[in-house]
Each structure stands twice: as structure tokens, then as C-alpha cells.
Amino acid sequence: MSEEFLVNFTPQETRVALMQGGVVQELHIERTASCGLVGNVYLGRVVRVLPGMQSAFIDIGLERTAFLHVADIWEQRQNGHGGSNGHNGDGPRPIEKILSEGQNLIVQVLKDPIGTKGARLSTQISIAGRLLVYLPQEKHIGISQRIESEAERVQLREKLQQLVPESEPGGFIVRTMAEKASDEELANDIAYLRKMWAEAKNAAVSARPPALLYQDLTLGQRLLRDLVTPDTARIHIDSRENFQKLSAFAQEYMPQLAGLLEHYTGERPLFDLHGVEDEIQKALARRVDLKSGGYLIIDQTEAMTTIDVNTGGFVGLRNFDDTIFKTNLEAAQTIARQLRLRNLGGIIILDFIDMESEEHKAAVLAELNKALGRDHTRMSVNGFTALGLVEMTRKRTRESLAHVLCEPCPTCGGRGEVRTARTICYEVLRELLREARQFDAREYRVLAAPSVIDLFLDEESQALAMLSDFIGKPISLQAESGYTQEQFDIVLM
Numbered sequence: 346m347s348e349e350f351l352v353n354f355t356p357q358e359t360r361v362a363l364m365q366g367g368v369v370q371e372l373h374i375e376r377t378a379s380c381g382l383v384g385n386v387y388l389g390r391v392v393r394v395l396p397g398m399q400s401a402f403i404d405i406g407l408e409r410t411a412f413l414h415v416a417d418i419w420e421q422r423q424n425g426h427g428g429s430n431g432h433n434g435d436g437p438r439p440i441e442k443i444l445s446e447g448q449n450l451i452v453q454v455l456k457d458p459i460g461t462k463g464a465r466l467s468t469q470i471s472i473a474g475r476l477l478v479y480l481p482q483e484k485h486i487g488i489s490q491r492i493e494s495e496a497e498r499v500q501l502r503e504k505l506q507q508l509v510p511e512s513e514p515g516g517f518i519v520r521t522m523a524e525k526a527s528d529e530e531l532a533n534d535i536a537y538l539r540k541m542w543a544e545a546k547n548a549a550v551s552a553r554p555p556a557l558l559y560q561d562l563t564l565g566q567r568l569l570r571d572l573v574t575p576d577t578a579r580i581h582i583d584s585r586e587n588f589q590k591l592s593a594f595a596q597e598y599m600p601q602l603a604g605l606l607e608h609y610t611g612e613r614p615l616f617d618l619h620g621v622e623d624e625i626q627k628a629l630a631r632r633v634d635l636k637s638g639g640y641l642i643i644d645q646t647e648a649m650t651t652i653d654v655n656t657g658g659f660v661g662l663r664n665f666d667d668t669i670f671k672t673n674l675e676a677a678q679t680i681a682r683q684l685r686l687r688n689l690g691g692i693i694i695l696d697f698i699d700m701e702s703e704e705h706k707a708a709v710l711a712e713l714n715k716a717l718g719r720d721h722t723r724m725s726v727n728g729f730t731a732l733g734l735v736e737m738t739r740k741r742t743r744e745s746l747a748h749v750l751c752e753p754c755p756t757c758g759g760r761g762e763v764r765t766a767r768t769i770c771y772e773v774l775r776e777l778l779r780e781a782r783q784f785d786a787r788e789y790r791v792l793a794a795p796s797v798i799d800l801f802l803d804e805e806s807q808a809l810a811m812l813s814d815f816i817g818k819p820i821s822l823q824a825e826s827g828y829t830q831e832q833f834d835i836v837l838m
Contacts, residue, residue, distance in 0.1 A: 347578045350568060353616050354584035359564045362621045363572070369624040370719070371685045373572075374749050375564035381743055382407075382454040382464055384473065384561030386545050389466070390554040391448045396441045403452055403466055406555035411464040413452065415440040419469035419482050449554050457743050460647060472538050472559070475570050475599045476523035476531055477505075479538035485516035492524055508532055515539070537598065565591050569602055580605045583615040628686050628746055631761075635679060639672040643683065645747060649692035652680055656698060666705070669698045673709045681716030690722075690741025699733050710735070756829040763830050766796040770805045773797070773833055774812055781816040786837035790821045793833035798824040 346365050353360040356377065363371040375381060387405040394401045402410040418440070444450070456465035472479045486505050488498045501519050508531055509517065517538075523531065545559040552558065562570060565587060568580070580602075582588040588608040595603040609615050616622050627633070633641040635657070642653040654676040656668060680695060695713075700706050706729050713735070714726060724739040753759030764772075773791055780789060791801070801809050801822055813820045821838075 346576065348574070348576050349578055350572065350580045351615050351619055351621060352565060352568065352580065352582045352584075352587075353614075354565070354582070354587045360616070361564060361568055361572070362616065362619070362624075364619060365719075367619070368682075369619075369621055369686060370682060372621075372625065372628070372688070372746060373564055373568075374746070376749075380563075381561075382457050383742060384454065385557060386451065386453045386470060386472075386559035388549050388552050388554045388556045388558055389450050389452050391444050391446055391450060394441055394444050394446060396439060399440045401440060401444050402463070403450060404555050405452065405454075405464070405466070406557070407458065407464060409458060409463040411452070411454070411458075411466045412462070413444075413450075413466040413468070415443070417455070417465075417467035417469065418443055419467070451549055451558065456741070459741065459744055460748070470542070471518075472541050473520075473561075473570065474534040474538045476520055476526050476534045477538060478518040478520060479535075479542060480516040480518065481514065481542050483516035484514070487516070487518040489519060489521045491521040492519070497524060504528065505531065508535060515542075533598075566594055569595055569599055573602055573605070577605060579607055581607050581609045581615060583609045624686070625746075625750075628683070629751060633679060633683060635672065635675050637672055637675050639676065641676060641679060641683070643687070643689075645687075645689065645745065649694060650689045651694045651696065652683075653696045654698050666700070666702065669700055670702075670705045670709070673697045673700065673705070674712050677709055677713040678716045681713065681720065684717075684739055685720050685722075687746045688743065689745055690739045693737050693739060695735040695737065697733070697735065756831065766794075766800050766830060767805070769793065769797045769831060769833060770800050770808075773801075773835070774808060776833075776835055777812060777820065778816070780835055780837070781818065784837055786818065788819045788821060788838035789816075790823055790836040790838055791833065792823050792825050792828070792836060794828040794830045795824040795826060796830055797833065798822050 348370075349364045351362040351364060353362075358374060358376040361371075361373040362369050389403040389405040389411070392402045392404050392410050399415040401413045403413050405411050450468060451470065452466040452468055453470050454464050455467050458464045470481055472481070486502055486509070488501055492498055492501070501523060505517060505519060508528065509515075517535070541559060548556070548558045561567070565582075569591065573580070582591060585608055588606060592603060592606050595606060611618065614622075631643060633643060635641070639657045640655050642655065644651045644653075654673060656672050676697065683689070684693070697709060700709070710726075710728060717724060717726065720739075722740050722742075724737060726737040727735065729735055754761075757763050773793065777789055777791070780786070791798075793801075809820060
């Protein structure tokens with residue numbers, strides 16, 4: 346299926362939407378104030394080594410220290426005879442024998458900070474180009490698993506071995522994009538990647554940690570390097586200045602893509618024209634409606650994401666089993682799209698409507714795997730458990746759409762619920778009794794939200810009068826429109 350990219354530039358942020366068949370499949374957002382860090386190389390300083398966790402915290406100049414696990418330390422793997430599998434005959438060296446507090450270290454960000462977790466680091470550096478990934482610490486040539494033809498893999502390996510002299514350091518991984526690349530294009534990519542790494546190494550000599558040595562490309566440039574595929578028909582860009590910058594970048598590093606770029610000059614905003622703004626709003630909602638009348642409920646928590654499938658108003662087929670089967674099939678396709686659109690990662694639990702037929706279960710699972718096949722993110726899907734749930738994981742490398750665009754509600758603190766006005770009324774009555782036992786005031790004034798005050802003036806007026814008689818002091822009420830429903834104060838007069 347052919348695809349198009351829509352690129353919306355503003356001084357504050359860049360937004361990229363992947364469209365297939367006129368429907369939004371993926372959203373990428375990069376804000377000037379908080380650009381993604383994956384791929385950046387830093388000169389960091391070891392702040393703390395934790396032998397019990399076989400990990401270390403590294404200061405690379407971020408708000409939170411970054412995290413380095415022993416399995417991601419390249420120096421540890423190259424010692425011994427086990428090669429790149431991380432151990433020799435005696436097993437991996439413990440982290441306390443490799444790192445010490447205060448030590449300077451060149452590291453690369455593997456994962457952006459997510460939630461309360463700091464960035465994940467590695468000391469195995471890799472610099473990505475359009476066709477190749479450069480591994481400066483290895484002498485190895487690898488081929489992308491997505492290139493399935495064995496003859497093509499052998500040919501690419503031989504071609505690269507001819508272009509990379511034995512005397513020169515470093516290894517390469519051939520990306521999928523390199524399948525039809527010419528020798529000249531590969532040679533240009535090799536020269537570009539070696540130049541980037543040489544500049545980073547030179548910067549490390551004079552830098553004081555924490556220091557940024559190499560910064561990955563902007564979202565617009567990464568779109569051309571990583572996201573464009575042979576199926577891409579057009580890239581629409583709504584900014585003349587950035588269209589010219591990306592055109593120049595494409596002409597220099599990937600001239601075969603320059604013809605795909607198109608400057609959008611229409612009056613109507615690009616994202617409005619293609620319905621992307623509406624899709625963003627829908628992607629932030631908990632409920633996703635299905636065309637059949639069923640719906641999904643998506644709940645994202647710190648530990649995992651759960652997706653519940655419901656028939657809703659769909660009652661259209663001959664019998665109940667067929668109705669459930671049809672809803673689950675449609676849900677499988679929608680779930681795959683929502684995972685990409687919302688960029689949901691980590692552990693994901695899918696609660697399809699219970700099906701008795703094993704044949705139906707197999708068909709739904711096959712439909713889910715087929716729909717997930719269009720997603721380039723690494724994932725694994727397990728079959729139905731004894732409870733009828735499908736467990737899966739999707740690699741999490743950046744914040745989800747909701748975490749980028751939203752923050753916890755100040756009223757409910759992220760619970761998604763607020764205590765009822767009646768619950769607050771009873772809390773106020775208990776607090777009044779506590780205050781009366783501690784302080785001998787002339788009068789007690791309750792400041793609360795209008796909904797709470799209204800309840801005190803109506804249904805709970807008798808309870809308030811009884812408390813006033815019990816403590817022997819008058820109680821007055823004052824509605825504060827600026828208060829949330831859970832907020833109240835008691836003023837001693």
C-alpha cells in the first residue's frame with residue numbers, strides 16, 4: 346500500500362504523520378524544548394556504581410542521571426574470548442571491576458527518559474546513516490534481518506568488504522535501504538559516518554563531562570533517513586524554509602529521495618486538510634469506537650497497557666458467536682493501528698471478547714499478527730492464555746503520544762476519578778469536629794467548591810446543623826468557584 350508523509354513545522358515543534366489509504370497510521374512529535382535523545386553520544390561521568398544491580402548511574406547533563414547496565418558495557422564484552430556475546434569462559438566481569446565513581450565514559454543513549462526512569466545508555470557506539478550503521482568499536486559486517494534473500498545478503502557483504510579496507514577500523518551493519526544501493530552510494534555513506542565519529546572523538550579530547558559529543562538528526566532529517574520506504578509516494582512539507590533545508594539535506598546525502606519532497610502551499614493547514622488534528626484528539630481518548638458498533642477501552646498505566654474489547658451496540662449477525670467473532674476481528678485491526686498511533690510500548694494485555702471456538706481464536710490471532718506486520722517496531726505476541734487474554738510486548742524507545750501531549754490531571758492526580766461532593770461533605774464534617782476539639786474559635790467558616798456547598802445547603806443541612814449544636818459554635822458556608830471538588834478549607838473566625 347502506498348504511503349505519504351505530512352510534515353508540519355512550527356518554531357516550537359515538528360510533527361510528522363504517516364498516512365496510508367488516507368488514514369493516519371503513525372505520529373511523530375519533536376519539540377524544540379525537549380528533543381529526543383536516542384542516538385546522541387555524550388562524555389559522561391560515573392556518579393554511582395551499584396554492584397547489587399550490576400548497573401551504574403551516569404551524569405550526562407540531564408535532569409535525571411542516566412542508567413547503564415553491565416550488559417550494555419562494550420569494554421566488558423571485548424575482554425575475554427567470547428566475542429560479542431558478553432562473556433568468556435568465566436562469565437561476564439562484574440561492573441565494579443569495570444567502572445569506578447568519578448570515571449569519564451563515552452556513552453550513547455539507547456532509550457529516552459520515560460516517566461520516572463532516566464535515559465538508558467550503552468558504551469557500544471553506533472552511528473546510523475541512510476544505508477549503513479557504523480560500529481566504530483567492532484570489526485564486523487552484519488546484514489539487516491529484513492533482507493531475507495540469502496543471495497542478496499552474500500552479495501551485499503562482499504560489496505561492503507571491497508569498500509572497507511582491512512586496515513581501517515570499525516564495522517558496519519547494512520540496513521534494508523541498501524538492498525539496491527550502488528557502490529558510490531555506499532562509499533558516500535561510509536565516508537559520512539566515519540567523519541561524524543571522528544568529529545565526536547576529537548570533541549571528547551578537550552571536553553569536560555557532562556558534554557554532548559554527537560547529536561542525532563532532527564525529526565525531519567530522520568524522516569528521510571529512517572522512515573521513508575520504497576512504498577513512500579510523497580512527502581508534503583508545509584514550511585518553505587524547512588522544505589529548502591530538507592531538500593538540500595536530501596540532495597547531499599540521499600538524492601534519490603529529493604523528488605519525493607513537495608512544498609504544501611494551500612490556505613488550509615496541512616494537518617486539518619487530512620484530518621490529522623481530529624485523529625490526535627481521538628488518540629488521546631480512552632474509548633475507541635469500531636465501525637461495527639463495538640468499542641475498545643485503552644488504559645495506560647506505569648506497569649502495562651490494557652485494551653478491553655466490547656460489542657457495544659453491534660448485534661447485527663445471525664448468532665451471538667458470529668457477532669463476537671466479527672467484533673474481535675475488527676478490534677484486532679484497530680488495536681494494531683492504535684499501538685502505532687499512540688506509540689504504546691512495554692507489556693500490553695488484550696482482552697478480546699470470550700470465544701468458545703478454537704478456530705475463531707486462531708483466526709483473530711492471525712488477523713492481529715497480520716495487522717501488526719505493518720509495524721516496524723520490534724514486538725512479540727503470545728497466544729491466548731487460560732483466562733482468554735492475549736499477552737504481547739512492543740519495544741518502548743520513546744514516550745507515548747499521551748505522555749508527550751498530556752500531564753496528570755491536577756484535580757484527580759492522574760486517577761481519572763474525583764471523590765463525590767457527598768464524600769467531601771462528610772470529610773468536612775469530620776475535619777470540623779477535629780478543629781473544634783483543638784481550637785476554641787468563635788465561629789467556623791467552610792470554604793469549598795459550589796457543588797459541596799450546595800449539598801450542605803440542601804440534603805446535608807441537617808447534618809451540619811447537628812454538628813453546630815454539638816460543638817456549640819456557629820458554622821458558616823462560603824462557595825469558592827476556583828476550588829476543585831476535592832478542595833476545601835476551614836477558617837477559624
